[in-house]
Every structure is written in structure tokens, then in C-alpha cells.
Amino acid sequence: MTTSRVLYLFSSAAPPVFDVAKVIDDAQARGFDVCLGLTPTAARWLGDQCGELERLTGHPVRAEYKLPGEPDVWPKADVIVVAPATFNTMNAWALGITRDFVVGVAAEGIGKGIPLVAMPCVNAAYVQHRQFERSVTELREMGVEVLYGQGGFVPNQPGQGKPNEYPWHLALDAAERMAE
Template sequence: MNELDERPKPFLYAVVCAAGVAGDVGKLITMAQDRGWGVGVVATPQGLHFIDGAAVEAQTGYPIRSAWRSPGDPRPLPPADAIAVAPATFNTINKWAAGVSDTLALGILCEAYGLGIPTAVLPYVNSATAAHPAYQESLDRLRGMGVMVSSYEPHPPKAGGGADRFRWEEALELLGPAVDARR
């Protein structure tokens, strides 16, 4: 066995928010697994309603996390080597940038900065919410924290969402070099 074979596979947390494309998170999981990643899903409480939990758990081999565990309970996921927030909603982006940690997903994201975990965000917002000054300020703050932001352009409101333009693979494209540099 050579040195490369002995390295543990990197582990990705896919943080999933309540957005129309969230039901396709299996695409990100498959792409990550095909590249040798282990994957665990952390969903916002509302994000849980947008995904097929049984299918995601079968695909990853791990339970979906959405709530804090009780003291003494084992950690259900390995530590994250990287995090992809996909899809990321207006609400999550603004709370994360402000340091609000009122859900497990946001707690993980806020802590990731201090731990130096490479993090990519794929916003999925409409142009009306993206026009709010807080949104751009939040993206600027996240970039200043080292978060890698996707190139997705907001879709028109009430128009079905632009799911065809949502590039799940961009999360791995953004994270790849950062994870390689840490190894």
C-alpha cells in the first residue's frame, strides 16, 4: 500500500437549506462520493422538508443531522474536512454572516470559521431578496472570512427558480484546492 492509499478519505458536510433545489442534493452527494469523499448531510429545520431523508441517509450511510445531540451522545458524523452549503437561502446567508447560531446548521457554519474548515456556499435566492442591502453585505463578510462563493446569479422571483442553472458541482470545484492544501 502506498502513502496515498493510507490517507483517510476526506469528509464533506453538505448543509442543506429550505430551497426548491434542495431535493436534488443527491447530485452533490454522488459527485462527492465519486471523487472519494465521505458525505454527511446537515439540514436546517425547514430544509428537512425539502429532501427525501430516507434516500439521503441510504446514499450517505449516515443519519441526517438537524438538531444538536444530547450531552454524552456519540457524534453521528466524522469531523468535516470541508463544508458545502448548498442550496443556501437568503435567511441562512444573512444569519451566518451575522454570527447567529440558532440552529445546528448555523452553529456548525459559525464554528467552521474558527476551526479553519474550508467552506463553499452556493446561494439559491431570487433577485428581489438579493437586492436587499443585507444580502450583498453578508456575502462580502463571508468572502472576507474565506468562504468561497459560487457564481450562481439570482433567479427572477415567482418564476420557478432557475434550478436548471444550479451547479452542484461548483461546490466541489471551489473546495478541491483548499482541501488538497490542508492534506
């Protein structure tokens, strides 16, 4: 299959991020040219793997904003997937707090009309915080497809996460639909 659609895959520091190489393989098999962006903590978690991830994607792995005047090193996105999206990433994005590169690009993507998919990875204690549901609602109202609840990510109790069961395929299925 030829790759013609560009997927920005943005990941936060949650245990499913350790499967990102398999997700990239799956996305490429679906015809995506993948550019991987990480939050600073996710970049630290995957630090020793970033070289291999760059070889896999053919693009630099990014976790920081470029300096003014530096050229863009990625092609333009056809779709952006933010997964796993932590409590912090979901709330910062909904509130427009763009300190991190991936949150900033995702926030800008709303204004640019780039199709966006978010799939949280939070435990059941975090979702009790009122801001989380507000953030999910706010992102949905801005046109982001948030895969949360029935048919998306369902939180586990704290300490009982199942990172191997994170439904990555749902995020890639949504990206495929949205990039057509």
C-alpha cells in the first residue's frame, strides 16, 4: 500500500506509549506516513528507543517546539491522533495551555481544521475530577473525536491498568475515517 496520508501520532507518558512502534507499523500498513510527537515525559520514557522510532517513521521524533526561523521537518498533517492522552494532556489541550509541543500543535490543529482524534488513558480516580469531563466535552465541542467511554477507552481503577488492552486500533480506525 502506498503512503499518501500524513498522520501525526502524539503520545503522552502513559504505559501504552511503550507499544508505539507496533502502532506505527499498523498505521503504516494502513497507508499512513507517520510523524511521532511526544510529551517531554514520554520522550524521556522512550529516550533509548527514539533513534529506532525515527528510522521506523523516516522523520525526527519531536518533543519540543522548533526555534523561530527553523524549517518544518515534517510534512503537513492530514489527521492528528493524540493517544494515549493523559489527564494533564487532555486538560491542557482543552484549556489551551500549550506549554508542550504536542498540545500546542493539537490546539493549533483545531483552528486549522485538521481532523483530530483523542483517546485518553486515565484511571478512574482522575475522571472523578470535574475538569476531566469538562475537558472531554470542550474538545468534542471543538470538533475533536474523543474516544472515551462506550466504544472508546474505559478507565480502570488506580493501579489496575491494562496497557496491553489499550484500544489503539480504535484511534487508527478513526484516523482512517477522518483522513479519507
